[in-house]
Amino acid sequence: MNVLDAPEGRSPSTAAAPQLSSSTATSRQRGAGIVMMLISSASNQTGAALGATAFPAIGAVGVVAVRQIVTALVLTPIVRPRLRGLSRDQWWPILGLVVVFSTMNLSLYAAIDRIGLGLAVTLEFLGPLAVAVASSRRLLDIGCAVLAGVGVVVLTNPGPTTDVIGVSLALLAAVAWGSYVLLNRTLGQRLPGLEGTAVASLITATAWTPILVVWFAVHTPTVMAITLAVACGLMSSIAPYVADLLALRRVPAQMFGTFTSINPVWAALAGWLLLHQSLDLHEWTGIGLIVLSNVIVSARGLAPTAKQVAPAGRPRR
Template sequence: MSRLNLDTRGALATMAASAASNQAGAALGARAFGTLGPAGVVAVRQFVAAAVLLPVARPNLRRFTWAQWWPTLLLGVVFAIMNLSLYTAIDRVGLGLAVTLEFLGPLAVALAGSRTGPDLACALVAGAGVYVLVLPGPSSDYLGVGMGLLAAACWAGYILLNRLLGARLPGLQAPAAATAVSATLYLPVAVVLFLQGRFGLAGLGFAIGTGVLCSVVPYAADLVALRRVPPRFFGLLQSIHPVFAAAAGAVILGQVPAPHVWVGIAVVVATNATAAGLAAARAARLPAPVPAT
């Protein structure tokens, strides 16, 4: 077996571990909802992420220009809303369904603006998958579903803002600064919870575990993986998140998905993998840039 194959397999294993860590962390966070609520768990998660990312990235905030600040501030707001809406959805409709709905965000970005037949077919199949996943009816929790879709919209915004900031700030400076912005927005939540005496040892421990498993571990693992595999593989492997979320919900929270939920998850995951593959194929066909002379 060649060294390249070993490196690629190692990177794929790292990405799978990152996804498992992310979803296990979300499940741990749900264990703290009873004492801290979704907003409290998000607050602690953002504090942990900021405490790790700021010393690592060391963004020089005083030297940021307005062209760098405005998308950073917007990304911080997106972080704040995305995490709160996702955790609210998890609290109401379960981990597997919430994460699968959130996953529609990157799928929408992959399909946006495309008019090709295969991409339009992917959009239709994804819509059918969501219908099967939710099976709307009188007992459906539409607020929980809506929160999952809001998280999806925020994830799409996160992708677009990250692309913009990637060209304006080096390394992890943008996500580090944006995480600090989001953590600042959650300071009032932490103060209220502290005054109410709700920072119990168990709930705080679960929330800190969420911050480590959902932010620290995935950031480090994804950075390692992206150095070893092409971006198209990275996009394809993100499709495993809803599956891992459903598994974490079943094992850690006892949320065993109904058969139709598993079918919907499978349809959305397969659609996303197909859309990512089509996007990678199109990118491979683009002519290489002509070097400047």
């Protein structure tokens, strides 16, 4: 799920506290918001690393299935979405999100299993960057797209030893993330708050439940693997949701978008510390170029305006 694509970055719970917003927050409150953003991104990537440690026992499919179910079990009672009375115009983006959630998570985790956390997450960031650049005619943004393309070449270092399948899976996750941004924006105009995202999460978990049963019948899970997958769901979905929701009350949406660009760096660090996945100099250089392009594009509207519009942020799936 993604609090950034709810109308004006708010859910029903934020509407209950209009006295605190990014425009009225004090310097100390903004500082607290920055800390929350850092905690959110660190939690997100640490959770992904923990999920990856369960791959030997239950594979990427098992981790994704558990994560989807955990997210729905926590999110549904919080949002309490309605399932009856939804129109066709509301249902089609919801069902689109169900497909996107599944594709995005499975392709990303399969990519992590092949090319590592840092590389996979960095390539996935090309999705929202492409959406942002496609909606702009500014030469600077087009230049950022070129810079990101150079970053991809430097990062992947094409050659006979390149894991083409792993890179392709990460790029598929990027396409899914870009589609998520567009679908969630549409859904945010047709349903209040996070209701549409919660419905999509519930349906996704329902669809993954029989897959999980069959998968675990073939791949016998261990208690540790299930624990790690549950931790992945909590740390990569629920904890960032809470932190992002609180942060968006304290910092401008554009600043939030800029700070999400640190995720590939956190992913590389989490992969190094928890998964022992080291990166070469050219990989760090490629990550730096892609992160820089994201920072420039997301920070373009950082100057105060009459109405702040939330940019595309990272999904919580």
